Amino acid sequence: MKGITKIARQDILRISPYIPGEYEKGFIRLNANESPWKAPGDKTENGLNRYPPPRPTAINNLLSVEYQIKNEQIMITRGASEAIDILIRAFCEPKRDKILICPPTFDMYRLYAEIQGAYITKVPLLRNKDLSRDFSLDVENILKGCDKFTKIIFICTPNNPTGNSPNAKDIELIAEQQMNKSIIVIDEAYQEFSDSRSFIKLQKKFNNIVVLRTLSKFVSLAGVRCGSVIADNELIELLNKVLPPYTFPTPCIEEVKKALTKKSISSSRKKVEITRKEKKRFTDKLLKLPEIQNIWPSDANFFMAEVKNLEKIVTSARSQRILVRAFPNEPLLKNCLRITVGKKEENDALVQSIIDGG
Ligand SMILES: Cc1ncc(COP(=O)(O)O)c(C=O)c1O
Structure with missing residues (x-):
């Protein structure tokens, strides 16, 4: 332990990793208490009667190529959500350590x-009348808000639900100032929809930067639950002690392999382009309606709109069997809706429901 893992939970640092049973292709497996028979209807190559590998190394290999990193820098999780949980468990001692959001x-x-019983410091995003600069990071108060117990700072870019990407220089400054003190978890769940650069490359400069990615949005696999943590290899080694073995199911491994062929990735990229164009068409149409007051610029596959009568819009959308997301517990977003960019006909149905409800 020499680098950034120094600030992790000391008891986790001391845990010895679980040693999984041996797995050798072509060997008779009498070492894992599995059933020797495939279940009826099991068409999988490896058989669902067998445990998946302790870690889905085939996916590690594919994603390390996609993200241009070394194999030791990535850990696959059940969605980026699980990565958030594992990071907090690895770094925050209950009733002592903090995260900052x-x-x-x-x-x-x-x-x-x-x-986890970790404390939470909240430093709200800064408001600005200019919508393109609204919801930026309050760097000064983020840095003032950190103390020796602040182990993780979460920064989401593009941010859900506001859709903007915080200034990259602000994030770098926070990473630099918090070197050896906090890890900066940069959640890039929507990165592929944005023009800004990923923070993966900045890990060479700042070993406290941890990037989260997911296949839920870009490659249309939310149902498969595949996310990843990309970090310094020492940090990945530590996280591998916290993530239990055998968590990634065999059918999910097979689906991810299909989605990461060159052909599938290129089809996913085309869908990103379609989504970006459709976002422009959809928001232009919405902005013509008197019920819509503002739409913030968005780098993601959703956008946030400020509306005149939120209840009325939500109700008329619902009556047409359309769901949009409101944030009743978020004081800054009182009259705001987060709207995902769907297919053209789905988006038009929402516009029509607002017109009909008006
Ligand atoms: C910002 C952000 N991070 C992480 C996630 C979780 O993604 P996953 O589906 O990979 O768990 C989401 C899901 O909507 C998200 O919006």
């Missing part, structure tokens, strides 16, 4: 911190 942001940081 910048609301309005993704609510799972709060949830997992509360489950």
